[in-house]
Amino acid sequence: MSLLVNPLATTCVKDVHGGRRSRSGLLSTSVKTRISAVYTKEDKNPTWAAFDFKRYMVKKADSVNKALEAVVQMKEPLKIHESMRYSLLAGGKRVRPMLCIAACELVGGEESTAMPAACAVEMIHTMSLMHDDLPCMDNDDLRRGKPTNHKVFGEDVAVLAGDALLSLAFEHVAVATRGSAPERILRALGELAKSIGAEGLVAGQVVDICSEGMAEVGLDHLEFIHLHKTAALLQGSVVMGAILGGAKEEEVERLRKFAKCIGLMFQVVDDILDVTKSSHELGKTAGKDLVADKTTYPKLLGVQKSKEFADDLNREAQEQLLHFDSHKAAPLIAIANYIAYRNN
């Protein structure tokens, strides 16, 4: 199973100054990559090296896939359900669901409690990609090597299927969550909605759109886009899991910060890899950002300072986890390190 994914999947990159940023790659792939060694002698933290991250990821992805399959079954009207399933069950690493479940378990909750929420974040991630691919947005014909939803089902159905996935996400959490008090489920729903709306995911997408053709995109601007377009839903996933798992306030806030750091870190590492690795290693065209003169962290800070920034973010992320049981925190630590040290 291709766990390590091509960070810059073939989603559209409108590579002009400050052009549209592609949808981040840990999180969407269309190209299989070689799996590079996750556990090497250079692993910084012996504790997490003992944790079988690969196995953990596979196991969680399996559970999530089964659950998704059950939630979006084929029924009338057939076309819309087919369209929803086409994108939702297209494969994917299920990183967001995994974060949701890991956060829930970290604070003492059960996977089963978080599962509806885990499915919901994946539905929402999927619908945002479906809408992103539309001709009026990124206009992508391929995603993960397959034709995009609107190419198969038509734009109208793709728009509606996205809307349907969005509402199903909320419905599913509201009606299917067990083992958590109603107040918590409501709070989780509020967090989810906030992370994807006009102050979350959508905000990032809109600013990205507005940045097209801008001559100079500053660091603040770049960070805004990343924090909203990528980190917001990651945060939503983690925070939902924490709330449903029974976390205390401080715990929720620590995990929120954790997610924000790894979300941003992901983008920084992405940028660094584009500059430093060869095409072969990356599995895609390296130096693409430079050629396109896109605003990136190395461009703004230089490669060295970007690496330092990524390290700082990783440290800050993991600091949040120090307050938790280290055994239970292992999955999240592993994810953070994976993002930081990946080679492609």
Place this chain on the structure above:
Amino acid sequence: MRSMNLVDAWVQNLSIFKQPCPSKSLVGFIHHPRFEPVFLKSRRRISSHGVSAVLTGEEARVSTQRDDAPFNFNAYVVEKANHVNKALDDAVAVRNPPMIHDAMRYSLLAGGKRVRPMLCIAACEIVGGPQSAAIPAACAVEMIHTMSLIHDDLPCMDNDDLRRGKPTNHKVFGEDVAVLAGDALLAFAFEFMATATTGVAPERILAAVGELAKAIGTEGLVAGQVVDLNCTGDANVGLDTLEFIHIHKTAALLEASVVLGAILGGGSSDQIEKLRTFARKIGLLFQVVDDILDVTKSSEELGKTAGKDLAVDKTTYPKLLGLDKAVEFAEKLNEEAKAQLAGFDPSKAAPLTALADYIAHRQN
């Protein structure tokens, strides 16, 4: 797309929104010069020409059983619309990034009769709940109604340049922003309802969220839109399909509006189900009366070309049942709708009773 948004067609015909009620002066925004009674396409295009004044001072009042203070439907509708407009304006304030909030507000605050919010509030009050408990949900249903219109208008869907006489969202902000504004409104509807509802037990708010989400998904609004898309250009659509489209595209959100109000107002399961049935009946009643009017009224009275359905050989209730039976059916639906309200306090039931009667007896 063969759109059948009957509520908007009805609202368009609701003459209190078109001309001054002879004995009342309505608040300014109802007669805002921008307001133009052309909503979503119904099966027939309905123009605003020559609309006769249906709602006179008398008709605006529906007597309650007690008959002590005739209920003023006009005033009720206006009052609720005002309240909801203010709440919507406050809820979707302009924040960063301004463009998306502007796009959301553009469509949301474009004027609209706020029928669904009104139903939500009325249902909340009929079961004894305070209006305040229903306001976030009332706003949520309007946000969802709005987002479905924004997406419906897109070039890949109905491809409309105008809505209510104004350029559609994507014409002003671009298609990409319009898609996102719709998504954002959908998300915010749930956020607002989940976080801003006060004075209601969390279990009830949760049940309401589930109900709303269900009503707009693939067993509700979206289902209707998808089947409608499939039927585009097909003149020989069976009654079953027509009803499916109508029930899902139009009635589902109406039903949800009512049920949400009932849940949040503290209604018992029995009461909630009665109100659900009420909503279904009036939803269908719209449709039947629409069909009847097309056959029976002259062009002038209707303000549009009468007999259009017959001319294009569309499947309609009069066509299938005969005119007399169709009229009987409409009356029956009205009675059945009102029967659901029998167990409630008549003064609290007055708005919904008035609504059912209005739908049944409208002349255009």
